[in-house]
Amino acid sequence: MTRIVNLALGQLGPIARADSRAQVVKRLCALMREAHASGAHLIVYPELALTTFFPRWYIEDEAELDSFFEREMPGPDTLPLFELSRELGVGFYLGYAELAEEGGRRQRYNTSILVDRGGRIVGRYRKVHLPGHREHEPWRRFQHLEKRYFTAGDGFGVNEAFGGKVGMALCNDRRWPETYRVMGLQGVEMVLIGYNTPVHNAPAPAHDDLSLFHNQLSLQAGAYQNGTWVAGVAKAGMEEGVDSIGGSCVVAPSGEVVARCVTKDDELALARCDLDFCAVYKRTTFNFDLHRQPHAYGMIVARKGETLMADGSAVAG
Template identity: 35%
Template sequence: MSRKIKVAAAQVGAVDLGALKKDTVQRLIKLLHQAAEQKVQLVVYPECTLTTFFPRHFIQSQEELDKYFEHGEDITQSPDVKPLFDEAKAHDIDIVLGYAERTPDGMGYNTSVYFSGSTGKVLSKYRKVHLPGRVEPFEDPAATNQLEKRYFKPGNYGFQAFRAPGLVKDAVKKSTTTKADESTEGKGDPILGMLICNDRRWPEAWRVYTLQGAEILMFGYNTGGHMSHLWGGKSMAPEEAEKEALFHSRLVQQANSYMHACFSISAARCGLDDGKYHLIGGSSIVRSEGHVVAEAGTDGDELVAAEIDLAECRQGKERTFNYGKHRRVETYGLITGQTGVVEPELL
C-alpha cells in the first residue's frame, strides 16, 4: 500500500546576533513559497530558527536574553512569527518550527512545534531533552561556548508520537474500521515525532518514538563546525573539524533511521554567524533503510525536497526490527535504571 508524501528540510544560513526576527521570518516564508511551488506537504525548519544561536553567548542581562525567546502560550500568535503560520495555512503546508520558548512561569525551553496547514492548529509541541554544553562559560575568552544548560531546562514532555491528517491519500481512519478488520498498522495517517539537535545522537529517543510506530522523525540543529573546547578532544584544523562534525551528523541520522525503520528529516541552521561562528549544513532526508534521499549542497538558505513512501518502513518494522518478535526487555534494565557509567570492579 503506497503512502507517498512530498517533504522538505528548510535549511537556513547565517543569522547574526543583531538580526531582526521579522526579517528572518521573511526568509522562512520565502523557503515556504519554494516548497509550495514544488507541491511539498511538510517542511521542517531548524532548531532555534528565529534568531542567531544565542547559547554561544554569555548573556547576563535578563532583558537582553528575553529578546531571543518567544513568550506566551501560542507561538502561532506571536506578532513576528504569525505571518509564517498564516502562509503555511494558506498553502496547506505542515511545518515544524524550532524556537526558544519562555513559559508564563519563567522557564526557558528549547522547543519545536508541529503546525498542521490543513487544520490551522499546532498538533504537537516538543521540548529538547538532551541539553549539551555547560552552565558556566569557558575561562578561555577565545572558546566558543555552548550554554544551553544555562538558558534552558530539560524538556518535560517526553517523546510523544502523533498522527498528522491530510498528508496521505486514503489513509485508514478509526471511523471506517471495525474489530473484524485486518491489521491497520502502516495504513493510517502518518505517525510522526520531533527531536531537536543533540537528541538525534541518543538512540533511546528514537526507540521510544518507534515503539509508538513512528514513521518520520523530524529535527533541526545548530551544530558547530569547530568547538574543540566543548569536545574536550585534540585540537583540529577548522576544515578537519567541520568534516568530522558533518560525518557524525550524517552517521547518527542514517544509522538511527535504519535501526528504527523510519524516515528522518533534518534541517540545519548553518553558515558563518557574525562572520566568525561557523555552523555546519548537511540538511537531509534519509530513508528507513538508511540511505540519503536528498541533501543540502550549500551553507545557506536552501530547500531540500523529496518524495518519500512510508510503505518502505514496513520491511524494517515487520522483519529486521520487528519489536514484538525480537525485543528482549527483560535484559535492558540498565537503560532506564542507571544514568552514568558503573564499571565492573577492577581485577
C-alpha cells in the same frame, strides 16, 4: 493505498544578532513558497530558527536574554508564517526558544512545534538532551550555554499527523539512540530534527573534521534501527564568527540518504517519503515484538537509583 509525504528541507544560512524576527520570518516564508511550488506537504526548519544561536554568548542581563525567546506561538512576528501555511496548505516544523509560565514560574525551553497543513499546531516538543555547559568558560572561542539557558524537556511523544506517526527532536538529541528508540516503540514513521552544530568542538577539537560525518551517522543509524524516515535540517554557515555545519538531509528507513542540501545558505531540498515503506523494516529486521529481547536488558541501571524496565521506562529502586 500509499501514504506519501512530500517533504522539504528548509535549511537556513546564518542569522545575524541584529536581524529582526520579521526579517527571518520573511526568509522562512520564501522557503515555504518555494516548497509549495515544488509540491511539498511539509517543510522542516532548523533549531532556534528565529534568531541567531544566542547560547554562544554569556548573557547576564535577563531582559537581553528574554529578547531571544517567544512568549506565544504564533506571536505577532510569526503569525505571517502560520497564515501562509494555511493559505498554501503546507505544514511545518519550527524550532525556537520558548519562554513559558508554569505554576507561577518562568521556564525557558529549546522547543519545536509541528504545524499541520491548516496552520494549526498539532505537536510540541522540548529538547531533552541539552549539550554544552552551565557556567561561563572564558577559555572557549565561543560559549555553548544551553544548560544555563534552557530547562530539559520530559520525553519524546509521537503525533498523528500527515497521514502517519510523526515525532520530533532537536540537535543533540539526534546523537542518542534512546531518542529514536522511545519514538520507535510508539511506531514512529517520520522523525523531524532541526540543529545548529558548530564545526569546532572546544572540549574535543580532534572531532572537528568528523562533525559532518557524525551528524549523518547519527541520522542514518536512528532511521535504520527504527524503520523510520528521518529529516535533519541545519542552520549553517559563518554566523557571528562561528562556522556551523550544513549537511541537511532526509534518510529513508533503509538508512539511505535520499535528499540533501549542498550549500550552507538558505536552501530547499525535497524528498518523496512513502510512510508505508517503514513497514518493510518494522515487520522484518526490526520487528520489535518478534525479535527484540527486552527481558535480557530489563535490569540495566539507567541512572543512579533507577532501573530501566522492559518498556524503556525507568523506575526508582
